[in-house]
Amino acid sequence: MNSYDIAVIGGDGTGPEVTKEALKVSEAIAAKSGFKLNWHHFDFGGDRYLKTGEVLPDSAVDELRKFKAIYLGAVGHPQVKPGILEKGILLRLRFELEQFINLRPVKLFRSQDCPLKDKGPEHVDFIVVRENNEGLYAGAGGYLFKGTPHEVAIQESVNTRRGVDRCLKYAFELAKKQRAGKPWKGLKPEDTSAGKTAQLTLCGKTNVLTYAFDLWFRAFQETGPKYPTVKTEYAHVDAICMWFVKNPEWFDVIVTDNMFGDIITDLAAMIQGGLGVAAGGNINPEGTSMFEPMGGSAPKYTGLNVINPLAAINAAAMMLDFLGEAKAGAAIENAVIKIINTKIQSLAAGKMGYGTREVGDLVAAAL
Ligand code: IPM
Ligand code: MN
Numbered sequence: 001m002n003s004y005d006i007a008v009i010g011g012d013g014t015g016p017e018v019t020k021e022a023l024k025v026s027e028a029i030a031a032k033s034g035f036k037l038n039w040h041h042f043d044f045g046g047d048r049y050l051k052t053g054e055v056l057p058d059s060a061v062d063e064l065r066k067f068k069a070i071y072l073g074a075v076g077h078p079q080v081k082p083g084i085l086e087k088g089i090l091l092r093l094r095f096e097l098e099q100f101i102n103l104r105p106v107k108l109f110r111s112q113d114c115p116l117k118d119k120g121p122e123h124v125d126f127i128v129v130r131e132n133n134e135g136l137y138a139g140a141g142g143y144l145f146k147g148t149p150h151e152v153a154i155q156e157s158v159n160t161r162r163g164v165d166r167c168l169k170y171a172f173e174l175a176k177k178q179r180a181g182k183p184w185k186g187l188k189p190e191d192t193s194a195g196k197t198a199q200l201t202l203c204g205k206t207n208v209l210t211y212a213f214d215l216w217f218r219a220f221q222e223t224g225p226k227y228p229t230v231k232t233e234y235a236h237v238d239a240i241c242m243w244f245v246k247n248p249e250w251f252d253v254i255v256t257d258n259m260f261g262d263i264i265t266d267l268a269a270m271i272q273g274g275l276g277v278a279a280g281g282n283i284n285p286e287g288t289s290m291f292e293p294m295g296g297s298a299p300k301y302t303g304l305n306v307i308n309p310l311a312a313i314n315a316a317a318m319m320l321d322f323l324g325e326a327k328a329g330a331a332i333e334n335a336v337i338k339i340i341n342t343k344i345q346s347l348a349a350g351k352m353g354y355g356t357r358e359v360g361d362l363v364a365a366a367l
Contacts, residue, residue, distance in 0.1 A: 003036040004323050007063075007070040011045040012085065013297025014356075015073025017305070018312035021360030022071065022293075025335075026316045028364040029328045040067070044089055046077020046297075055088030061096050069319050070290040073312065074297035094132050099282035099290055100163065101170050102130035102261060105318070106248075106268040106278075109340045113273030113347050116245060124271050126251035127178065129171040130261025132282055134163045135212075137258045159212045159257065164219045170285070171255035172227045175200040178253065196231040203240050203256035203264065216257065240264055244271060269294055276308030276347035277336075279315035281322060291319040298349065305355040308347055310336055313363055335366035 008023070010016030023039060030037045042060065049055050064070055070093070075085045093099070108114050108124035116124075138158035145151050175198040202220045204213035217234065224232045235243070237260045243250055244267050256264065269278035275295030282290040293311035301307045313336060321329030339362045345353035352359060 001034060001036055002325075003038060004069070005038045005040060005067055006319070007067040008039050008041045009044050009070065009072045009089070010041070011073040011075045011089075011297065012047070012077045013074055013299040013302045014307040015045070015075070015297050017073075017303070017356050018293060018307055018309040019071065019073035021309035021356060021363075022312040022316040024360045025313050025332055025364050025367070026320065029320070029325075029331055029367050032367060033325065033328045033331075035325060035328070039071075045075060046080045046085055049077070049080060049085065049088075055084060056092055061093070064093065065097060065288055067288055069323060070288060071316065071319060072290050072292040074293065074295065076297040076299070078299045091137065093290060094282050097282075097284055097288045097290070098133065099284045099288070100131065100133045100166055101281075101283040101285075102132040102258075102265075103174075103281040103283055103318070104128040104130065104261075104265040104268065104278070104294070106265075106272045108272045109277065109337045110273070113277075113340070114271055116248070116271055119248060119271070123249040126248070126268075127174070127253050128261060128265050128268060129167065129174060129253060129255040130265060131163065131167040131255075131257050132261075133258070134158050134160060135258035157209070157212050157257070157259070159215050161215065161219065164216055165223070168216075168219055168223045168255060170283070171200055171253060172223055172230055175230045175253040176227055195229060197229045199231045199233060199252040200227075201233040201235055201240075201251060201254045203235055203237050203254050203260055205237050205260070206234070207236065212257070220255075237264065241267055244268060265294070273347045275311060276349065277310045277314060277340075279311050279318055281315070281318045283322070289319075289322055291315040291322070301349050304350075305357060306350040306352075307356050308349055308352055309356050309360050310340070310344075310347065310363070313360070331367055332363070335363045338366045339363055 010019040044056055075089050105127045108121045111120040136157045140158050141155040143153050204216050206213040206217050248271055269275055278294040280294050293315050317329040317332035343362055
């Protein structure tokens with residue numbers, strides 16, 4: 001029997017509650033499919049920090065490194081200054097475990113959950129590949145004359161050819177595999193006749209960020225020909241924001257840098273029904289990957305059994321797929337689609353018509 005060791009960081013606020021439902025559903029599909037999941041719980045987060053002053057001990061990073069997958073609920077605590085837990089836990093793990101891809105599938109499960117007029121599940125189905133280790137997140141920069149009227153703050157975007165190349169390679173490979181054998185989903189249907197099965201859009205800002213995105217654009221152009229079935233497109237980030245709203249059906253796979261990826265995936269989360277369903281993976285294809293619901297710790301909903309656990313459950317589905325249990329991952333996604341379409345009133349916290357635990361039970365029962 002296949003067996004998987006998974007590190008679990010429930011984290012702050014509603015993180016532990018939604019994690020519980022995600023683990024419940026994962027257990028249910030594991031039992032049905034005949035594999036075993038061994039959870040290893042870690043208590044990192046705001047409460048521990050407030051008690052001990054410790055965010056993430058060095059030894060923990062080394063311990064987590066031994067796992068192929070980490071499941072993360074949420075980080076962010078109202079009594080902890082913003083940045084401490086985000087940088088100390090989430091970003092530190094992304095960086096030190098070299099999770100250089102942030103993968104964000106954007107899929108609308110039910111028309112009524114999309115705020116866009118006349119758009120349905122057939123229009124909103126794409127995936128964003130966000131570079132996850134560099135760019136503005138690298139922490140390069142500093143102050144001059146801090147605290148004086150002459151203060152200067154500089155924050156630099158770091159883009160290495162190695163970092164960009166490995167991100168592009170991941171995106172091209174994903175585009176090639178992801179859509180093989182599936183219906184064409186690109187800007188121009190006639191391109192299918194030229195043997196293209198997928199479309200990869202580079203999202204950048206080549207007209208202003210003429211160093212960073214010049215590097216990205218050249219690397220993109222050089223990589224493209226190695227993937228003859230993938231049609232390449234380029235769009236500026238601001239235009240992408242318009243098109244996500246106007247024509248989300250134009251997109252298939254999108255690749256972009258860390259900061260733009262952060263921003264466009266929040267917009268994308270809204271058109272797929274909100275943070276109640278949006279999930280993501282921080283991927284190191286050869287090391288330790290980490291899966292998380294996209295929403296934060298939602299402190300005001302903590303302990304009320306009202307938060308939507310579907311994003312957390314979707315993150316678990318991504319994790320199982322990544323571990324090699326693609327059927328189990330797909331079964332969870334189908335169960336989620338089924339209960340959204342038959343039971344759930346709204347995806348918003350407190351408006352689902354069911355409590356957090358009940359939604360977890362419904363998904364587990366629908367498997
Ligand atoms: C995300 C989050 C994080 C980010 C925060 C919590 C540091 O917004 O995963 O998108 O900016 O990457
Ligand atoms: Mn974000």
